[in-house]
Amino acid sequence: FSTHTVNEKGHIQIGGVDVVELSREYGTPLYVYDVEDIKQRMVAFKEAFDAEGVSYQIAYASKAFSCIAIIQLMKEYGMSLDVVSGGELYTALHAGFPPEQIHFHGNNKLPEEIEFAVKSGVGCFVVDNFYELDLLNEILKNNNRTMDILLRITPGVEAHTHDYISTGQEDSKFGFDINSGQADLAIEKSLASQYLQLQGFHSHIGSQIFEEEGFILAVEAMVREIKRWNDKYANFTLNVLNVGGGFGIRYTQDDAPLSPGRYVSAIVQAVREQMGAIGLPVPEIWIEPGRALVGEAGTTLYTIGSVKDIPNVRKYVSVDGGMTDNIRPALYEAEYEADVANRMNDARNETVSIAGKCCESGDMLIWDIALPSVQQGDILAVYSTGAYGYSMANNYNRIERPGVVFVENGQAQLVVKRETYEDLLKQDLRYQSQSNCTS
Numbered sequence: 001f002s003t004h005t006v007n008e009k010g011h012i013q014i015g016g017v018d019v020v021e022l023s024r025e026y027g028t029p030l031y032v033y034d035v036e037d038i039k040q041r042m043v044a045f046k047e048a049f050d051a052e053g054v055s056y057q058i059a060y061a062s063k064a065f066s067c068i069a070i071i072q073l074m075k076e077y078g079m080s081l082d083v084v085s086g087g088e089l090y091t092a093l094h095a096g097f098p099p100e101q102i103h104f105h106g107n108n109k110l111p112e113e114i115e116f117a118v119k120s121g122v123g124c125f126v127v128d129n130f131y132e133l134d135l136l137n138e139i140l141k142n143n144n145r146t147m148d149i150l151l152r153i154t155p156g157v158e159a160h161t162h163d164y165i166s167t168g169q170e171d172s173k174f175g176f177d178i179n180s181g182q183a184d185l186a187i188e189k190s191l192a193s194q195y196l197q198l199q200g201f202h203s204h205i206g207s208q209i210f211e212e213e214g215f216i217l218a219v220e221a222m223v224r225e226i227k228r229w230n231d232k233y234a235n236f237t238l239n240v241l242n243v244g245g246g247f248g249i250r251y252t253q254d255d256a257p258l259s260p261g262r263y264v265s266a267i268v269q270a271v272r273e274q275m276g277a278i279g280l281p282v283p284e285i286w287i288e289p290g291r292a293l294v295g296e297a298g299t300t301l302y303t304i305g306s307v308k309d310i311p312n313v314r315k316y317v318s319v320d321g322g323m324t325d326n327i328r329p330a331l332y333e334a335e336y337e338a339d340v341a342n343r344m345n346d347a348r349n350e351t352v353s354i355a356g357k358c359c360e361s362g363d364m365l366i367w368d369i370a371l372p373s374v375q376q377g378d379i380l381a382v383y384s385t386g387a388y389g390y391s392m393a394n395n396y397n398r399i400e401r402p403g404v405v406f407v408e409n410g411q412a413q414l415v416v417k418r419e420t421y422e423d424l425l426k427q428d429l430r431y432q433s434q435s436n437c438t439s
């Protein structure tokens, strides 16, 4: 889907915009988003569902990247939205996102967050545990409102990228367990409440999933229980089945994700088959892609600074960001690919390692990558940083969070300003000594 090209100067262009010029105009580090790439992905997911002729919702998991501009884009393309905190909800509402298309997730929704979501009129709660079930019921009662809910279930399938682990009693902080009877009890409580409207179930089996298999296994596991629940609870009808997110993307050449269409048709087919087998109608199918919508669209630009060459050992090339704008390599040993944005016509004649500027040996962005020989001031472009880069950015070492630029059709738009030193001090208050020590 990407619009990356190389121009006559040998510079990377994204969305028809020379990124070296972007780096001069907005400074680095800078997150650059290829808007066309995001649009095509949204359309691909939608077209796949439309082709299947089922009812569906595609809820963008905004934890992957949340700011007003991206939420506006999701709204424009008819996405629903998954939020997991008051802050994500606040951002979505500020962006003008329709509350009824917002799904509220999370394993420890705070009383004030629940109150805020209820009063804002969010469309659905994905209820995670008994504490929440009771609290939500109470808050709805006090506000004299009802709420559609899904119960989050641990289906006993966990994706480890290429492996699926089937666990009997799922050991997870999320959701209601099936085997211990927790899920049954949650259903009974929901059905007994006049404020909770149980629409169906949710499962999420993991992230960076590269085949259909995990989703099919999760659907099978869920529908097995749905059959049982349908027999057991006369006043229960399944309206929604949410199979979560986790659709893989390409971080490096080794990653081979499926197309949105492949994931969707496998899921729909599995739901059709399984529901058909138990003689029940196909419910509305919901998915929650995060990185699959925004991950590959993002590129981070850095300026290269110090270079440390240890003969016969390693050449460290340092950039002006690091674990503050992309914590994934330090946190998950995540791998990335990069280019020198202003030397696209030069041969990759050196193997170097890309270091961040934080005071941590672990702040390495990429180990052993072949690049052209670099100089101070060159621009490094690290690809596929659009998900969980900005959203997990932090101010370690009091480094300012970078800005975000959207590019499209030869135009660039700043959508998040880079933080300033003043921003770093915004919440700080001066200490006043309370002691009278005179000695």
Ligand code: LLP
Pocket: 061, 064, 082, 105, 204, 206, 207, 208, 244, 245, 246, 247, 288, 289, 290, 291, 292, 328, 387, 388
């Ligand atoms: N739905 C639920 C219930 C989730 O927990 C998640 C991710 C998603 C959807 C979206 O997953 P995606 O499609 O983006 O893979 N910070 C980590 C990943 C943690 C994801 C947590 N939940 C990372 O940088 O990879």
